[in-house]
Amino acid sequence: MYLVTEHYPVYFEKESLSYFKEFLEKKCSKRQVFVLTDTNTRKHCWPKISGMFAGFEPPKVLTVPAGEPAKNFDTVQSVWKQLLEMEARRDALFINLGGGMISDLGGLAASLFKRGLPFIHIPTSLLGMLDASVGGKTGVDFLGHKNMVGLFSNPEAVFIWDGFLDTLPSEQRRSGMAEAFKHALIDNNGYWCYLKKSVHESLSYDRLIFKSLEIKKKIVDRDPKEGNERKKLNFGHTIAHAIESYALATPGHPPVLHGDAVAAGMIAESYISWKMGQLSKECLDEIREVLGGYFPRIAMQLEQVEPMLQFMGNDKKNTEKALNFTLLDCLGGAVVNQNVPPALVRESLNYYASL
Numbered sequence: 001m002y003l004v005t006e007h008y009p010v011y012f013e014k015e016s017l018s019y020f021k022e023f024l025e026k027k028c029s030k031r032q033v034f035v036l037t038d039t040n041t042r043k044h045c046w047p048k049i050s051g052m053f054a055g056f057e058p059p060k061v062l063t064v065p066a067g068e069p070a071k072n073f074d075t076v077q078s079v080w081k082q083l084l085e086m087e088a089r090r091d092a093l094f095i096n097l098g099g100g101m102i103s104d105l106g107g108l109a110a111s112l113f114k115r116g117l118p119f120i121h122i123p124t125s126l127l128g129m130l131d132a133s134v135g136g137k138t139g140v141d142f143l144g145h146k147n148m149v150g151l152f153s154n155p156e157a158v159f160i161w162d163g164f165l166d167t168l169p170s171e172q173r174r175s176g177m178a179e180a181f182k183h184a185l186i187d188n189n190g191y192w193c194y195l196k197k198s199v200h201e202s203l204s205y206d207r208l209i210f211k212s213l214e215i216k217k218k219i220v221d222r223d224p225k226e227g228n229e230r231k232k233l234n235f236g237h238t239i240a241h242a243i244e245s246y247a248l249a250t251p252g253h254p255p256v257l258h259g260d261a262v263a264a265g266m267i268a269e270s271y272i273s274w275k276m277g278q279l280s281k282e283c284l285d286e287i288r289e290v291l292g293g294y295f296p297r298i299a300m301q302l303e304q305v306e307p308m309l310q311f312m313g314n315d316k317k318n319t320e321k322a323l324n325f326t327l328l329d330c331l332g333g334a335v336v337n338q339n340v341p342p343a344l345v346r347e348s349l350n351y352y353a354s355l
């Protein structure tokens with residue numbers, strides 16, 4: 001099964017590996033291949049596909065440290081250095097084998113090296129499979145600000161196989177679920193009902209990944225550069241990025257998983273949606289109950305609120321210092337470009353902290 005986005009195919013399920021093999025045969029018979037991994041995906045994921053390169057020029061595997069703290073320019077430079085040392089040619093194929101951190105960083109590194117190596121994504125985390133591998137956003141964190149430097153750059157193809165999820169730690173699976181809830185909340189009430197019913201029981205990852213990417217693809221195809229509608233996908237993320245930026249910039253702060261921050265952001269931003277008269281109180285209560293029952297609460301102290309507002313002031317989604325949010329108007333619908341006074345954002349953080 002596959003989806004065709006405006007510019008590249010996304011292959012799913014077991015057959016995606018057959019498509020990957022076909023892709024290698026068609027495009028890589030005499031081509032250099034580089035595979036970017038992090039320490040975990042090198043150990044757990046690379047062995048699952050390395051045999052597929054038999055008969056081709058052996059790929060060179062690059063490995064960077066795992067986790068968000070390594071999503072920065074030092075790591076990008078270490079990738080470029082290794083590519084230079086390995087004499088990478090401009091027509092080499094660059095494969096990102098990892099979660100959203102690897103596809104964001106590897107997509108950026110490949111796009112800038114020698115003015116652009118073609119690349120593909122093979123996502124290995126749930127978050128990567130149902131969100132980050134599609135949409136063409138690449139980037140790294142800079143001076144403690146999430147995703148501050150990056151560019152839109154599309155892969156040649158995306159190959160999604162949920163067999164990688166066997167080794168994904170359970171908290172990382174949970175983190176990936178946040179983006180699925182987001183897709184449902186901004187676009188599809190039926191999907192929201194399915195998720196809230198199934199999340200504590202047995203979930204079909206195939207169904208989940210396909211449904212999420214169908215929603216993301218529809219929105220991204222209509223607005224690839226985030227002029228307007230694509231901002232719907234930022235729901236929950238203005239506050240999530242402030243939570244993550246605060247954690248990254250504060251020495252000794254325990255790491256915060258992206259999905260957990262997004263879940264917190266969605267609760268706080270639903271509160272803002274209610275206070276701005278867009279969303280009913282019943283919907284806010286349902287969102288708080290479902291997300292609050294599934295994701296851990298992120299501890300937030302009063303003294304964190306002002307620095308987090310500062311991070312939002314620097315959020316690249318804001319223009320002319322207004323705090324620009326995507327809000328919900330129902331369970332399955334979002335409105336973009338809502339100007340929210342800082343006092344209400346502060347109130348929403350206090351609301352979240354008081355839960």
Ligand SMILES: NC(=O)c1ccc[n+]([C@@H]2O[C@H](COP(=O)([O-])OP(=O)(O)OC[C@H]3O[C@@H](n4cnc5c(N)ncnc54)[C@H](O)[C@@H]3O)[C@@H](O)[C@H]2O)c1
Nearest residue numbers: 040044066067099100101102124125127132137164167168
């Ligand atoms: N570009 C986009 O559209 C987009 C969308 C959403 C999120 N993101 C970005 O994605 C990142 C979060 O993605 P993530 O949660 O995948 O993070 P991640 O890539 O850091 O992966 C999470 C952890 O799981 C490990 N891992 C991944 N696959 C594994 C597997 N199969 N087995 C064992 N361990 C495995 C990784 O090594 C890492 O330790 C953030 O940086 C976020 O900003 C980008």
